Amino acid sequence: MPEIILSTLNAKHIHASLGLRYLYANLDELQPRAAIREFTIEPWPIDVAEQLLAEQPRIIGLGVYIWNVERTQQLVTLLKQISPQTLIILGGPEVSHEWQGQPLVEQSDYLITGQGDLAFAQLCRQLLQGERPIQKVIEAPPPPLDALQLPYAHYSDQDIAHRLIYVEASRGCPFKCEFCLSALDKSARPFPRERFMQALEQLYQRGVRHFKFVDRTFNLNPEQSVALLKFFLTRLDEQLFLHFEVIPDHLPERLRAVLKRFPTGSLQLEIGIQSFNPEVQKIISRKQDNDKSRANLHWLRTETQAHLHADLIIGLPGEDMHSFADSFDRLVALAPHEIQVGILKRLKGSPIIRHSEPFRMRYNPAAPYNILCTDRIDFPTMQRLNRFARYWEMIANSGRFPQTLPLLLGEQPFKRFMQLSDWLFANTGQVHRIALKRLFELLYTGSVESLEIDPAAARQTLESDFSRSGIKGRPTFSQPVSPSDADTADRTVRLSTRQARHR
Structure with a gap:
């Protein structure tokens, strides 16, 4: 015992x-x-x-x-x-x-x-x-x-076979972004490299192929970053998968050269953008070169095979709906594979609390302490944005709608997806537990009624995505009909759309 x-x-x-x-x-x-x-x-x-x-x-x-x-x-x-x-x-x-x-x-x-x-x-x-x-x-x-015993030997064989294996090459963060507890750190400190590399080798020999690094700033020290990436390149196989969190505006040439060598499916980079608004960045003490960040994201998307997961935060002090929409549209244009739309949370101890009164920021008193409203975004609007984030996760980040998503977003991604989000909630009252087949059917009706997309174009892209989904059966919009019935159905949808606009 x-x-x-x-x-x-x-x-x-x-x-x-x-x-x-x-x-x-x-x-x-x-x-x-x-x-x-x-x-x-x-x-x-x-x-x-x-x-x-x-x-x-x-x-x-x-x-x-x-x-x-x-x-x-x-x-x-x-x-x-x-x-x-x-x-x-x-x-x-x-x-x-x-x-x-x-x-x-x-x-x-x-x-x-x-x-x-x-x-x-x-x-x-x-x-x-x-x-x-x-x-x-x-x-x-x-x-x-250097006084700590490393923990990696205490991952069991069952852990290695069935669970995510977390590792850290460093602790701390030199940046002072006020929404984050890492703002309280004085610096980032690396673990002794030789010991850490030995621990990685032991994990690798035991069969670990999925390494999730929890470092806040993996690419802060390019020398160490390159050494770690080269370590894995020499051990590259079809199962290897690495996750790193990177600073968006810090991508020196020697790091780029190594990143380009990783094949598809082996590397995921989490890139915290949070906001492209310089005034908001200043308020939260976030130092970020937006031009470099955009250039680096574009380079990573076009010159590497890395899976890019970019983060934005809703509800930052000084950010209104228009400002967030602008950041969202700029990020969509850079085409990361995923955009994590997060809701600001007031973590205990984080310096963001100093803005509570000046920006009338009100938080949920219960965990996860999410923002409820600010002086720029009222509670009903914040609720709409919460639903926007949930539907974005369900539709865009799921990867199930690669053909349909560009049609939905058009030239005004935030405006159009918010319009679709409002329609989805008005017609379902749900943001969870929507069956996938039903979601396809909802997207067909919503894209035609809410976004006024041509029914034939919506049907074509959704059928293409549905065929890849593995779902049995066919969605209702894809049922075979006679040409006359199809023409009648499309006229009915157009009439419904006009009536919805009138309402």
């Missing part, structure tokens, strides 16, 4: 917690007395409590994040009711800042704020020796990276 259990509630089973494995790796002599037990947010907290307490641990360490804070609160309440003698230690970004008054913290025994890789082990030593530190909240400074 382990005396220490390290646990968290992951968003999905496919995610394997890198943080828990860092804590476990750095327990040193306590490691044989500890175990990792991961769950997801799906099970009832009472069932998780039963499994944790069945092993009769003396200490339970819980990682708290924005996606699991509410479930973790319920879990801790149950644990302390059932087994008050079990010591609960909290850590993680959701409780590292603004923890005062959080019921979750009040019910727990100890809280480690910051990077607890070494502090957790030290606290456990004291507790297992019978010492009870008076100080409940322990502030852990960033540990020297």
Whole structure:
């Protein structure tokens, strides 16, 4: 029976917690007395409590994040009711800042704020020796990276076979974008390269082929970036897939030369644009050369085979609907493979809070603390934008409508997709759980009625996409009809469109 259990509630089973494995790796002599037990947010907290307490641990360490804070609160309440003698230690970004008054913290025994890789082990030593530190909240400074034991050996064979494997070549970020907790970092610090490369080699030899780097600024240090990319080029096979988050305006020639060598399907780059508005960038302390960013995105799209995932944020201070639409249209014109339309969230501790009153920014008080309205975007409009983001994910980012999407967007992507989004919600009242076949049928009717697309053109592109979807049967707009019936149907659609415009 382990005396220490390290646990968290992951968003999905496919995610394997890198943080828990860092804590476990750095327990040193306590490691044989500890175990990792991961769950997801799906099970009832009472069932998780039963499994944790069945092993009769003396200490339970819980990682708290924005996606699991509410479930973790319920879990801790149950644990302390059932087994008050079990010591609960909290850590993680959701409780590292603004923890005062959080019921979750009040019910727990100890809280480690910051990077607890070494502090957790030290606290456990004291507790297992019978010492009870008076100080409940322990502030852990960033540990020297060369003093840490790396966690990668603690990914199990089952993890490697079935879950995402997260790695980090560096910690921290030198930039001060105020919507991000990394704005609190003083700099980015690389792990010792030789040790990290050895760890990557061991993972590779164990069969890992999907590496998701969590570094905030992978291409900040081109020398290290090139070394890592060359490491993988020498081990390239059909299964290898790498994910990196990159700075959009920093792409030196030696890095470009290596990026061009990766074949299709092996490399994904996440590119944070957030906004192309210079005034908004200034307000949130974001340093970004927009001309270089656009040029680099264009180069990556045309000169490499990398899959490009670009990010925009709705609700930034100083940004109105027109400004966001302009950024969206500029980004669509650069043709990244995906555009992640995110809603601003007020992460605990992030400097964005200083703009709350000047820009009348109001946030959801419950996780994930999403923006509800600002002085530029009222609540009903923000709701429309939320639906826009959801439908964009469903239609554009799904990759299921490659032929139809250009027809939908035309020359005014934001305006037209917002128009379609409004139509979809008005006619379905849904932003989730729309069956794929029904979505095809809705897009046909919506594109004709809302966007006034020629019915024959809409039918042609949707049939082309449908044939690739693997769905059995045929959508209603594709059912064989006689020429006279087809002409009648098209006249009916045109009449319906005119009536809709009149209404």
